[in-house]
Amino acid sequence: MSLRQVPIDQVIERALNGDRRAIGRLLSLVERGGDDAETIETATHVRARDSHVIGITGAPGAGKSTMVARLVAAFSAADRRPAVVAVDPSSPLTGGAILGDRVRMAEVDTTAFIRSVATRGHSGGLALSVPGSARVLAAAGFDPVIIETVGVGQVEVDVTAAADTTVVVVTPGMGDAVQANKAGLLEVADIFVVNKADLPGASDARRDLELMLELSHVTGQEDADHRPPIIMVNSLEGDGIDAVRTAIAEHRDHLVTTDRLQERRRKRARYEMRVRAELAFGAHLQRRLGEPEFAATVDSVAQGDDTPAAAARKLWQPYA
Amino acid sequence: MSDRSDEWRADYDEARLRDVPFETMSGVPLDAVHGDAPYPGQYPFTRGLHAAGYRSRLWTMRMFAGFGTAEDTNARFKELLRAGGTGLSTAFDMPTLMGRDSDSPWALGEVGRAGVAVDTLADMEDLFADIDLGGVSTSMTINGPAATLMAMYVAVGEKAGVARADLAGTIQNDILKEYQAQKEYIYPPRPSMRIVTDMVKFTTAEMPKWHPVSISGYHIREAGSTAAQELAFTLANGFAYVEAAIAAGEDINEFGRRLSFFFNSHSDFFEEIGKFRAARRIWARWMKERYGATDERAMMCRFHTQTAGVSLTAQQPEINIARVATQVLAAALGGTQSLHSDSFDEALALPTDKAARIALRTQQLVAHETGVVNVVDPLGGAPFVEWMTDEMERQVEEIFAHLDELGDGSILEGVYAGIDNGYFVGAIADSAYRFEREVNAGRRIIVGVNEFTGGDEETEPNLLRIDHATEEYQRKRLEAVKHDRSQEAVDTTLAAITVAAQDPTVNVMPPIIDAVKAYATEEEIAMAMESVFGTYVETAIV
Amino acid sequence: MPPASSRIVLAKLGLDGHDRGIKVVARMLRDAGMEVIYLGLRQTTDSIVAAVEQEDADAIGLSMHNAGHLTLGPAMLAALDEAGLDVPVIIGGIVPDDDRPILDDAGVAAVLGPGASAEEVVTTVRAAIDFASAGGDETA
Structure with missing residues (x-):
């Protein structure tokens, strides 16, 4: 049935x-x-709190899926029960998607749970559903829960950054480190992985990251006690995967011993509350705009008698 | 007369011509060649590899056969030889192609279905029973486990008293296109290339009549590429093998002569002809200018062609006979060395005897009735044909430039990188989808499919059915062979393969030949190497 | 409530490596607004069952070009049955007319031959999903 x-x-x-x-x-x-x-x-919600949520992100083609597959195998081998939420973009035109992450995860242990998620065009939905999905998996006993996203859209970055531990994956030779910096990934990273480390330019990528970390250290990082390690990985061969797993465990220990874990979870709470409130409030404002009492105000902006800013203030001020 | 013309004349006069009149059917005598230099047989061979073209020798009419048990295919081989075929071409079933035995759980439902099942040397002995291996040329379409099948052929020959030096034929062994298009790989690309290089070395030293790699665009095209992509990816793979063999210390003038190619002949007539002509020119130029070949024979792009299986329609299958005929004609006008023509019922099932015979007759018709073989490169000099040839070359050079950049000055590394980052599969999938959408939108007409569909309600022709009993028979046969062999000999020879695989300076061919002679199975040999090399999982770009 | 996209698992069952057709179909279904969970080559009935469970798929599309459909098609249905999954299975590829009744009897929801247009593919998949969920399902 x-x-x-x-x-x-x-x-x-x-x-x-x-x-x-x-x-x-x-x-x-x-x-x-x-x-x-x-x-x-x-x-x-309550049952989910003991699982470690790991966000993994990076540019398209960085080899994230292959790395996640290896990581899942490593966690399974260590008697953990890993689950993965793999997020891929929907086609903006049709809303459809081809979700291909399972191909590269073909060989992972059958006890792992993998879920492919499409962004479905509405970013607000993703911001709600991914933490919710992680909660379901955690409550069902999976630990860790890995959230894998392509680090291009703001929501994808935010969702990954709302994890307990965030891993940013770059590859040599494509200016990935610089791109990651631009995309705002540098500030959210707890661990850096230079994937495909067998390729030429791997040490350059490492140096780029170190340099940018130095600079950001001066300007102030979110977690001053933790300097993100940079780990060289070759996912195809499996080199460096255990080092990533160890770094993830060490970061978790760091969070627990310094009480940063609660800070992270407060951050996630603020994020989820804000997103939900924004969505609800946005829908509410949309409704209000259609009501008769705003018709005149809308008309006056359209005719040029009133400015949008002044009119908008009338809309939101009662809630401020 | 120019020097080049004199040179051509001298070469032509040396050729032994077929004993037929070279005139039109109305009796008008024909010159062997028309147009300008460079003439056929002259670098860069755009107009053909030989001065006399098909006047001295027609293409080899090589028909692919293989289904059911080795004995079934053996009977089909003999039938084809009796019907005037001049080369044997073997199709293996899917488990054999993937290095799996017939008793593997993966083999369920696939044993003997799309080709012949070969598990051990015993099957290979049945396959070629009562056929003089010294007198035929055999083509084997296999890649991942190619070394094992070639070893079996050597062993069968030796048992029948034919020395390996006298064995003539081709083994596909083009592993790079497996990662790009056909997906029948076992190990990751780099160790696979090591095996290919070992086979090149082995045949260069011991099997002078054998082509150890048939660099194949056929499957790239079937997977949906454009004509230019087919040509570019194939030739780039060829350069990759060349770079690997040079790096292994081989002499380009030696192994270069033994490389051969395999192209698709599709439906766009002039594009295909331009592609074939461009193939010879580009290969010759690169072999000479980039890789430093000095022997012209090492610059020659020799190719086998097969008509486009993917163009065959399940709707109104009989019209496939006409489709195949135009594709055969394009291959002949493009100057192929060898040709397989598809049977009209192949979109539905494996070909019946009758359909296979019609396909062969189609080639014979083009060769003997149309007169296109009387003049070498009859289209050479035609403005559109020359333009099409140039255009193919231009598109191909663009793709080479991209791969060269990806590989930082090495095509071999560029091909590895393109496999790793999904460039090849992505480009092929994009082209396939574009074509499909055009057919869907009605901008491309496929007769009987999206236009001219009247008459489509007829029932299917008689189809060849593979008996379920084949699978059972083959498993029992394997069990019997395993029972009769010396397990000790098997264990020893398999261990020797693993040891050889661990040492890149050791050639894997000799220990594999020892193992097949001990009746080790194909899968056992594959596993012995897999323990060292690992396996490959696709990096899918949909 | 936003409308739920249909989710379909596409896979090659067995050793056959011909994936031109399945990749084209994946794009057709994506362009029709569906979510395609692409498993790729060399899948087993077990790996497909696992994917269908974890992905909560509405349908399964199997591509077969190797005449293995008579063995592998029914094997897939049996595996789904054993796992208690009633997800429609659509087979695409070269299936002779004579074999279709055998696949129908085994419970295959639909067969798509070579040359099927995008419209046929999408309509067939939608119909199979609708038919399967017509048994009182609230999401239909």
């Missing part, structure tokens, strides 16, 4: 007991948002 006909409470119960079909179904409901998503959040 299809789980689509089973009441949500029962699906949640099965998922929390580790039923993979039920987990898969919950993830779909979280992605769709709405009442079911909130029910699921209520059931999973």
Whole structure:
């Protein structure tokens, strides 16, 4: 019988007991948002707090999926139960997507759980659903939960940055480090990986990162006690993967011993609260704009009698 | 008369011509060549490799055969030889192509289906039973486990008293295009290239009539590339093998003569002819100018051609006979050395005897009735044909420039990089989708598919069915061979392969020949190397 | 509530490496607004079942060009059955007319032959998903 006909409470119960079909179904409901998503959040939020959430991001072609696959295998070998949420962009034209991350994760241990997620065009949805999906997986007993995104869009970066530990992947020879800096990845990185380290230019990439870290250290990093390590990796051969796993564990220890973990989680809480409030508030304002009491104001801006800024103030000031 | 013309005349006079009248069907005598220098047989060979072209020797009509058990295919071989075919071409089933035995769980449902199943030397002995290996040339279409199949052929020859030096033929062994298009790989690219290089070395030293690599654009085109991409990727792969062999200390003038190519003949008539002519010119130039070959024979792009399987339609399959005929004609006008023509029913199943015979007859018709073989490079000098040839070359050089840059001055490294970053699969998938959309939008007409569909309701022609019993038979046969062999000999020879694989200075061919003679299975040999080399997983670009 | 995109798992089952068709179909379905979870080559019935569970897929598309459909098609259906999944399976590739009833009996939802247009592909997949979810499913 299809789980689509089973009441949500029962699906949640099965998922929390580790039923993979039920987990898969919950993830779909979280992605769709709405009442079911909130029910699921209520059931999973508290239970999710013990899992380590790792964000992994980097430019397209940086070899993230291959690295994640290796990392998952390494966690499995260490008796952990890793899960992955792999985010890929939807086509802006059609809303469809081809999600190919599983190909490179073909050889990972069958106990791992991999979920492919499309951005579905509306960034707000992604900002809500990815943390929600991570919560479902964590509540179902997966630890760590790895969130993999392409570090190009702001939301993708934010989602990854809201993890407990954020890993930024660059490759040699393409100015990746510089691009990462521009994309704002440098400030959010807890660990850097120079992937494809067998390629020429790997040491240059390392030097670029070190230089930029020096500069950002002067301007002030978020976590002054932690200097992000730079790890050289060859994912195809598996070299350096254990070093990444160790660095992730050390960062987690650092978070716990310095009480930075709570700070991170507060950051994530602020992020999720803000996104939700923005979405709700945005929808509310949209409705208000359509109401008769604003018709005259809208007309006066359209006719040039009033400025947009002044008119907007009338809209939001009551809430300020 | 110019010097080049005199030189051509001298070469032509030396050629032994076929004993047929070189005149039109109305009796008008024909000069062997028209147009300007460089003439056929002259560098850069745009107009053909030999001064007398098809006047001295027609292309080899090589028909691909292979299905079911080795005995079934053996019977088909004999039938083709009786029908006037001049070369054998072997298709292997999917488990064989992937280095898996018939009793592997992966083989389920695939044993003997798309080609012949070969697990051990015993199958190879059946495949070539009562065929004089000293008198035929054999082509084997296999890549990942090519070394094992070539070793088996050597062993079968020796058992029948034919020395390896007298074995003539070609093994595809073009591993690079597997990562780009056909996807029948076992190990990662670099160790695979080491095996290819070992085979080049081995045949250069011991098998002078053997072509150790047939650099194949066919599958790149079937996977959806454009004509220029087919040509560029194929020749670039060729340069990669050349660079690898030079790096291994081989003499380009020696191994260069033994490289051969395999192209697709598709439906756009003049584009295909331009592609074939450009192939010879570009290869010759690069071999001479970039790689320093000095022997002209090492600059010659010899190629086998197959009509485009992907162009065959399941709708109104009989019209495929006409489609194949135009593709055969393009290959002949392009100057191919050897040709396989597809059977009209191949979009539905493996060809029946009758369909295979019609396909062969189509080649015979073009060779003997149309008269296109009477003049060498009959289209040479035609403005459009020369323009098309130049245009192909221009597009190809653009792609070479990209690969050269990717590889920092090495085409070999550029090809590795393009495999790693998805350049090849991405470019091919883009072209395939573009074509598909054009057909969908009706901007390209495929007769019987999106236009002229009347008559499509007819039932399918008789199809060849592979009996389910084949799989069972083949498993039992493998079990019997394993029972009868000396396990000790198998273990010893397999261990020797693993040791050889660990040392890049040791050639893997001799230990593989020892292992096949001990009746080690194809999969056992593949595993012995996999333990050192690892396996390859695609980096999919959809 | 935003509309849910259909999610389809596309895979090559077995050793056959011909992936031109499946890649074209992946793009057709993407361009029709679906989410395609592409598994690529050399999949087993187990790996496909695992992907369908984890991805909560609405349908499975298998591409076969090697005459293996009579063995592998029913094997896929059996594996899904065993896992308690009732997800429609669509087979694309070279399937002779005579074999279609056998695949129908095995429970294959639809067969797409070579030369199927984008419209046919999309319509067939949508119809298979709609039919499968018609059994009282609220998401239909």
